[in-house]
Amino acid sequence: MSKFPRVAVLIGSLVMGNGPLWAQSALVQATCGSVSIGRDVSGSTVAVGGVVCGIPPETLEELIRDKTRDLLDLSATQRELIQRLRQDLDLNQRQIRMALEIVGEAQAPPERLSAKLVEVAERFKALSVGAATQPGDDPRVRALKADAQTAVEEGDLVKADQLLAEAEAAQVSVIDRLALNAAETAAQRGRVALTRLHYMEAAQHFATAAARVPNHHDDKRLGYLKQEASALFQQGDERGDIDAAQAAILRYNRLSSIISSKNAPLDWAENENLHGVALSSLGSKKSDVTELEKAAICFENSISKTSDGKQPSLWTTSKQNLGVTFFQIGSKNGDVNTLKKSVAILQDVLESGKLSPDSSEWLGAHINLAISLTRVGVMEVNVNILETSASMLRDALSKTTREQQAFTWARAQHALGSNLSAAGTYSGDARHFESAVSAFRAALQVYGEKRTPMKWASSQNGLGGALSSLGKDKKDVGLLLESLEAYNSAKKYHTRDNSPHYWAVININTASVLYEISSFKDNYSKKQTLEEALSHAHAAAELLKPMSDDFYHRTAVSLSREISVEIENIRVTE
Structure with missing residues (x-):
């Protein structure tokens, strides 16, 4: 093994270290005369003149206990200590009182009181800077931040937090509005692409729009996801793009899991209908009926949620789509009973009086x-x-x-x-x-x-x-x-890859025509034409072989045998 990977591993462990050691690097380590406050406060060492460290812990602890007493009620010594703290920590009197209160609530051990007091002091000074307005703040946010800064200077951190929370909410509202606007702009581009019949491009824009929608705007995101699925469906249905057709099915399947069939039954039913249409479109191009059978289930799901007459147009649409799907299944399987089921369903739609x-x-x-x-x-x-x-x-x-x-x-x-x-x-x-x-x-x-x-x-x-x-x-x-x-x-468009069933049927038809054309030729040309016909019939039969009960498979096999007999008869006479 090379030495280089080993060295990389060692370096990696040195950089990362283990959890506790890395965590300690942010702690405040106080010593007499200076305090290191960690990178998350100010990133520097602050000199405090040895005052805090010069105050005995018990004296500081007593001062912290008396933090809530009025200044006039404190002893002269305590007032002097507070004045020294104000000077050395560069805080005003209210901030010092708040700092003492914070350290007291933290219940730090006596030997850590000095370090914690200095840490809080430095964080107060960082707050004074952090509460300042920033470029781009609107008037309301600037006013809230100014009030928050005043609250910090007065030592009222609870009020400062409340004011900053209001400022944050206002800024998030602006961010959400901008995000929604950006999402709608992407969707507008999607609609332009649809107008140009650029379905894949449209789908990408709608996906971008959905991704940009902020939290708590689920309906908006759902709308864009539906438009993405619709564009993918059109690409698959109209352009024979199998990947797009499969992507559309996945999107509709996902939407069916997002939309609640219990809380939003009609929305769910509408999506199930569209899901079925996507499955039916893809299934119509394949030689088996797997997708078509799944489509039938989707349509039945939709019908079950709309049978109460609350949305008759969706009921008739789903019912009609179910009839068409049974038509496709019956046609592929050569099953006249399934075809008659299709007829019955479509008659029911027309006789329902809902159209x-x-x-x-x-x-x-x-x-x-x-x-x-x-x-x-x-x-x-x-x-x-x-x-x-x-x-x-x-x-x-x-x-x-x-x-x-x-x-x-x-x-x-x-x-x-x-x-x-x-x-x-x-x-x-x-x-x-x-x-x-x-x-x-x-x-x-x-x-x-x-x-x-x-x-x-x-x-x-x-x-x-x-x-x-x-x-x-x-x-x-x-x-x-x-x-x-x-x-x-x-x-040109019904290819073996994107429309295998249609491709097979067209090959059967082509073989049949070539077989007929061969009858107008002499033996040599006839044999060549028959061999070309046989290749088309064989190709169709081979593709349809898994569906051995398929009407078209039987037709392809029968035609292949008939052509083969003709070719053999020519060989015998040669």
Whole structure:
């Protein structure tokens, strides 16, 4: 071992010493003629002319006992001693009397009375300086400190402490106000960043604001923490940032532990709803349903606190979110019963009478119900259900326009595109595919790549599916190639890392299109295209393997086998 670390250890122990020895360095050590008062008083040695040390301890002790007597009642010798103390300790008469009282209350042993008296005297002089005003003190604080200094000079330390306490409270109030102002300034920067759609930057500003809030302003801090969580959620939801999505979930989880479900049930319920939304958003991008199941619990928690009708809007929101979450779980697991549960919950929301048919909330619930019904129709291959849900979506589109509610309108167009694609598949009517293409392209007019990349990518995936179906029906390679282009656009944002489930689904769709394109080629080119298709199908199957009961996993495996058979047939004929 090197010698240097050993030397460092020895030096460290010398500097720090042990507790008792280090503590003694601040004690006052009095000797005749001088007194060392320690660094925390004045940092110097003060000469007292040997007077205190020249007074016998018993004489000083008697003087301390008689501290409360009137000066005229003291003996001539005692009055002379007090006068000598005033001169040598540089204190006025009232301060000397207070010093004697303090030393008496301290019950110091006789041999330490001199040292303690000198210590108190020096601290009196330090107080005279410390009570002075400081640069930046406002008029009220300056007045209080001046009164405190007067009290010190009069030997009234109790009054001095009371006055300084008032000054301190006034200064703390100013500090708190400045801290609150600085916190709000940081929050304003966060709002500017939100306006610029810079969500991570906004989250950082809101976190700074929360950290600056002084104690006893919990509501203010809580508000900033909520804004931080919201900004992180938007970054994760709209930009596909998994780290931000997970951070948002942690923030909402923390908020649920801070807010009391007993004392503030509605605030807690609101946060549980937002917590569920964050979990649901992340869960929708993953191949398993862990986050989605946690989200369902959060929504049920929120519903349990709002079932009494005190906050109907939060009840309908949480209830609707629960229905959407069951839709996502049922879709991933290929479980039609869970999908039907979603339908029942959403119908309950619409039939509760808590939403006005003219409201945007009612329209949103109406669209969500149509989406869930579409999925049930797909799972059960039920054209009648698909027609019902398509009618609901057209009804929704008749109640709003792109100019009035752009994103609601776009969501309805996207949902209608998905419905029509399924209807075309089951009915064999290519006109449904053409209408689906139009619907997805309409949605993409709102879902810009830069503004809402994840929604844009989802509609690109839907467009790819509609173009693929139309291309297969018309035997049009051009449409199939357009479909591939749309799928590739979707994979720009639905990546294996941030949206593994969507990524797998897009790979299945891509494999299916390549499989179809291969039928237009000769054996050599066909084999290459099939091998490319197989690689996409294998990638999807591998990612979805942990969910062996997943509808999409089964689809990927089945497609892989079919393509593999085609490749083998080509090899046999070569």
